[in-house]
Amino acid sequence: MLKAILVTVSTVMLMGTSAMAADAGCGLGGMLIKSxxxxxxxxxxxxxxxxxxxxxxxTFGTSGCSASGIVQNDKQIQYFxxxxxADLIREMAQGHGExxxxxxxxxxxxxxxxxxxxxxxxQSNFKTIVPASKTTxxxxxxxxxxxxxxNVCSGT
Numbered sequence: 001m002l003k004a005i006l007v008t009v010s011t012v013m014l015m016g017t018s019a020m021a022a023d024a025g026c027g028l029g030g031m032l033i034k035s036x037x038x039x040x041x042x043x044x045x046x047x048x049x050x051x052x053x054x055x056x057x058x059t060f061g062t063s064g065c066s067a068s069g070i071v072q073n074d075k076q077i078q079y080f081x082x083x084x085x086a087d088l089i090r091e092m093a094q095g096h097g098e099x100x101x102x103x104x105x106x107x108x109x110x111x112x113x114x115x116x117x118x119x120x121x122x123q124s125n126f127k128t129i130v131p132a133s134k135t136t137x138x139x140x141x142x143x144x145x146x147x148x149x150x151n152v153c154s155g156t
Contacts (some may be wrong), residue, residue, distance in 0.1 A: 028075075049083075074141070077106050077150075082137035089130050095123035109153035118152045125149055 027048040081088060084099045091097025097117050104118035122129065125147040129140060144150050 013084075036044055037111055073106070077103070078137055078141050080106055081140050085137055085140065088140075091127050092119075092122045092129065095119050104153065107150050114153045118149065122149050 009089045027044075032044070032047065080103065086104075087097070087099045088103060091100040100119055100122065101115050103122075104115040107118065109115045122144070128147045129135075129143040129149065131143070135143070139151075
């Protein structure tokens, strides 16, 4: 548990103040910690990361999360990509992986068939989604939308 907290704190510190200024939103951290100071939001994000409650909450609409909240969901997807971008790029190139499957779930994929479809389409559009080694999280998500990856499971 302590290791997970230290890893999360280190990750947030490396990402800079933009991640620290982000609101933890929903999940266990968002429910327990209401203060919007940088330090308290860091604890909320750490709680969400160590418990996995935010991803679960977004997927199933629990823990104060709304699976249908498009703006909130987009913000969560962008934050997830920002924190996990290196792993996502590697897994997307391979066409499978835990973080890529979580990204699929954040985009509305509920069944294993949908997740597999998402992963396959992401892999086939890899060069469109990650055209350069310095692709930002915002560009990654926008490129994913442009390639219609984000719509594989939502039906839009």
